[in-house]
Amino acid sequence: MIKKITLIGMLIFMLFVFSSNISWLEDNIDTTTKDYYIENSLYETGSRNIVTGIYLDYRLFDSIFETSLLLITVSGITFMYKKDDPTL
Template sequence: MIKRVSFISMVVIIILVFFKISDQMPHHNGNSSGEYYIENALDEVGAKNIVTGIYLDYRYFDTIFEASILLVTVSGILFLSKFEQF
């Protein structure tokens, strides 16, 4: 019973924090980064292919962090799935 109440309260807190943060974020049209990449990618990166340049230069650290988060998540799920009590 205590675990269930703790889990439900944790989910409610996460949802409330998510909505609070999303209300405070500035809204924009989303085209500014695309225009910047198109105008400056060839000069800054030096790659002939803009898509490859964006992926390997601009998004490199983002991709590495996404892969590490995925690895930690899968490891946590595998660790927790070994225990039937959870």
């Protein structure tokens, strides 16, 4: 019972903190990066879709290691799948 009351109290506190932060964020948005991408991404990367321009040109380093993450996952899963074969 005490656990539940504490949990609900914490959730209400977090809701209060998040909602107050959201109203604070609405007045203080920094738009320099967004404006830079909207103005220059077609000229610099040749992509009409700004998301593609970002993840294949400005942030290609991140994308390549994100694909390596999938490769490591697949290698692990196939390793665990093959481990069962010889005995059972």
